[in-house]
Amino acid sequence: MNNITRLARQHxxxxxxxxxxxxxxxxxxxxxxxxxxxxYIRLCDWDCQWYxxxxxxxxxxxxxxxxxGDAANWAFFPALPLVASILAKLGPWTSHTALVVxxxxxxxxxxxxFIKFATLYAPRVSPWVAGAVAGLHPYAIYGNVGYTExxxxxxxxxxFIALKQQRFEAAGLAGxxxxxxxxTGVLFGLAYLIAVLRRVPTAGPLERLRMGFGLLxxxxxxxxxxxxxxxxxxxxxxxxxxxxxxxRVPSNPFKxxxxxxxxxxxxxQLWAWMTVLALxxxxxxxxxxxxxxxxxxxxxxxxxxxxxxxxxxxxxxWQAPLLLVxxxxxxxxxxxxxxxxxxxxxxxxxxxxxxxxxxxxxLVIPVSVWGLAAMYKAWLLREALVV
Amino acid sequence: xxxxxxxxxxxxxxTLFYVYVLVLLLNPxxxxxxxxxxxxxxxxxxxxxxxxxxxxxxxxxxRFDSEKLAFDSWSDAEQEFRWSLGHSxxxxxxLDDSVDAQRVxxxxxRFRPLERQRVSMLxxxxxxxxxxxxxxxxxxxxxxxxxGLLRHGTNTLQFELPDARLPGNGDxxxxxxxxxxxxxxxx
Numbered sequence: 152m153n154n155i156t157r158l159a160r161q162h163x164x165x166x167x168x169x170x171x172x173x174x175x176x177x178x179x180x181x182x183x184x185x186x187x188x189x190x191y192i193r194l195c196d197w198d199c200q201w202y203x204x205x206x207x208x209x210x211x212x213x214x215x216x217x218x219x220g221d222a223a224n225w226a227f228f229p230a231l232p233l234v235a236s237i238l239a240k241l242g243p244w245t246s247h248t249a250l251v252v253x254x255x256x257x258x259x260x261x262x263x264x265f266i267k268f269a270t271l272y273a274p275r276v277s278p279w280v281a282g283a284v285a286g287l288h289p290y291a292i293y294g295n296v297g298y299t300e301x302x303x304x305x306x307x308x309x310x311f312i313a314l315k316q317q318r319f320e321a322a323g324l325a326g327x328x329x330x331x332x333x334x335t336g337v338l339f340g341l342a343y344l345i346a347v348l349r350r351v352p353t354a355g356p357l358e359r360l361r362m363g364f365g366l367l368x369x370x371x372x373x374x375x376x377x378x379x380x381x382x383x384x385x386x387x388x389x390x391x392x393x394x395x396x397x398x399r400v401p402s403n404p405f406k407x408x409x410x411x412x413x414x415x416x417x418x419x420q421l422w423a424w425m426t427v428l429a430l431x432x433x434x435x436x437x438x439x440x441x442x443x444x445x446x447x448x449x450x451x452x453x454x455x456x457x458x459x460x461x462x463x464x465x466x467x468x469w470q471a472p473l474l475l476v477x478x479x480x481x482x483x484x485x486x487x488x489x490x491x492x493x494x495x496x497x498x499x500x501x502x503x504x505x506x507x508x509x510x511x512x513x514l515v516i517p518v519s520v521w522g523l524a525a526m527y528k529a530w531l532l533r534e535a536l537v538v
Numbered sequence: 539x540x541x542x543x544x545x546x547x548x549x550x551x552x553t554l555f556y557v558y559v560l561v562l563l564l565n566p567x568x569x570x571x572x573x574x575x576x577x578x579x580x581x582x583x584x585x586x587x588x589x590x591x592x593x594x595x596x597x598x599x600x601r602f603d604s605e606k607l608a609f610d611s612w613s614d615a616e617q618e619f620r621w622s623l624g625h626s627x628x629x630x631x632x633l634d635d636s637v638d639a640q641r642v643x644x645x646x647x648r649f650r651p652l653e654r655q656r657v658s659m660l661x662x663x664x665x666x667x668x669x670x671x672x673x674x675x676x677x678x679x680x681x682x683x684x685x686g687l688l689r690h691g692t693n694t695l696q697f698e699l700p701d702a703r704l705p706g707n708g709d710x711x712x713x714x715x716x717x718x719x720x721x722x723x724x725x
Contacts, residue, residue, distance in 0.1 A: 213585075213586075214585070221576075221586060357541070357542055370556070374559045378562060381562045381567070387566065388566070393576065
């Protein structure tokens with residue numbers, strides 16, 4: 152009990168920030184819905200409908216969707232619909248409402264977990280900036296619409312936090328759930344491997360065993376899903392094979408990047424340049440020797456990119472390592488002039504004191520919130536840029 | 539049992555479980571259509587599309603734009619014909635259950651090759667024609683179908699076109715034959 156009280160006290164500030172950021176996000180969402188004359192039920196669209204089919208009747212035995220009849224819900228990982236199914240059974244919820252509620256709960260938790268993750272990996276990042284980065288960026292919309300993004304961010308933060316604290320079994324367990332959230336979840340195993348390989352030479356036999364056991368836990372969620380699919384419809388890799396129904400056939404990722412950059416349509420161009428920015432951020436992670444985070448993000452970027460640019464923004468901007476780099480950038484103070492001399496120092500006297508320690512985030516977050524509002528409008532109008 | 543032994547035992551259990559998963563992954567228990575469409579990807583018509591094919595009756599002329607034919611590796615229908623794409627295009631069709639498949643003995647094809655083309659045709663993986671067409675005229679070819687080769691349900695007519703190529707007029711498609719029609723005849 153004492154431990155729980157101590158932990159609660161220790162994290163009360165972070166939790167408070169997470170709740171406030173989350174409430175801000177919900178406020179903007181409510182404004183977007185009201186101003187577009189829509190209700191909350193409209194939030195569950197696109198992939199959420201597929202997850203809804205899993206909650207309602209489980210995984211398909213045969214493909215049936217799309218014009219060619221080759222699409223099935225095997226492509227969608229089980230962690231989110233599993234939790235939503237439990238919720239739907241507990242109360243008077245429809246599957247779609249349950250999915251939206253679950254994604255929102257995990258959105259709140261993921262903001263909290265990201266603050267913890269960011270301040271652990273980059274102690275100079277302000278919890279406020281970290282919270283705002285996780286909860287108010289334009290693609291934060293996916294935390295509210297019955298998608299897996301919020302669950303993915305939450306469990307990836309938990310995994311990386313436990314890994315940093317060298318709680319190997321906990322990291323493995325969080326990784327196991329992560330691998331059942333999205334196909335890229337299992338990539339945490341690579342980050343884990345990099346982290347433990349650096350420790351192996353100095354570790355004792357028991358610690359090595361704990362490391363090995365943690366590593367073996369990571370793919371467990373994915374493996375259980377594969378076994379389930381095999382006994383359900385005969386193909387343990389159906390989640391990958393069925394991607395053909397969405398025209399997502401693996402190819403050279405850089406080919407898609409070049410084609411996107413040269414496209415006449417501004418949307419694929421934007422997605423391509425966002426991906427380039429993400430690759431630059433990954434290079435930065437390598438530079439600061441965060442090899443585990445870098446490898447995780449590199450693979451979690453290149454694998455979806457190898458099947459095209461569609462939906463790249465949500466694959467990018469829910470990756471904890473990339474959001475960490477954004478939070479670090481936005482934590483840069485606007486005017487670092489302490490200790491400077493001459494005309495710059497005189498500027499210090501002319502500007503208010505609060506300005507000197509104000510992070511860049513203060514200027515960027517309002518723009519980001521405007522982007523979030525634009526994304527909501529696009530979502531409610533079913534524009535292709537938000538799939 | 540010590541913590542060390544418990545960890546070692548759990549790790550061994552997980553390893554054995556992953557070996558079991560690997561065995562399942564390497565041996566999918568799926569239909570041939572699923573295997574070819576989703577896994578090897580040498581079939582571009584889904585099982586649902588094949589199952590939805592309207593059945594053909596021998597004697598009827600099936601044009602290049604017939605909805606009773608499922609075209610795999612063929613271009614969109616043009617005004618008069620449909621071009622094959624690449625070296626191994628195929629056409630899938632379903633034979634009406636009321637038809638005696640044994641009595642279907644001839645296949646009549648109307649097509650125009652892109653200049654010189656060596657052409658092999660296979661029905662349900664058995665070769666029924668190997669020939670060479672050396673100019674761009676329209677040909678009507680009558681092919682004898684061996685007894686017992688066609689079956690009720692879905693059948694496949696496959697082409698092997700080693701000389702399919704870019705036409706050299708700026709068109710980026712690899713073309714071989716322009717198909718006008720096909721017709722099965724009973725004996």
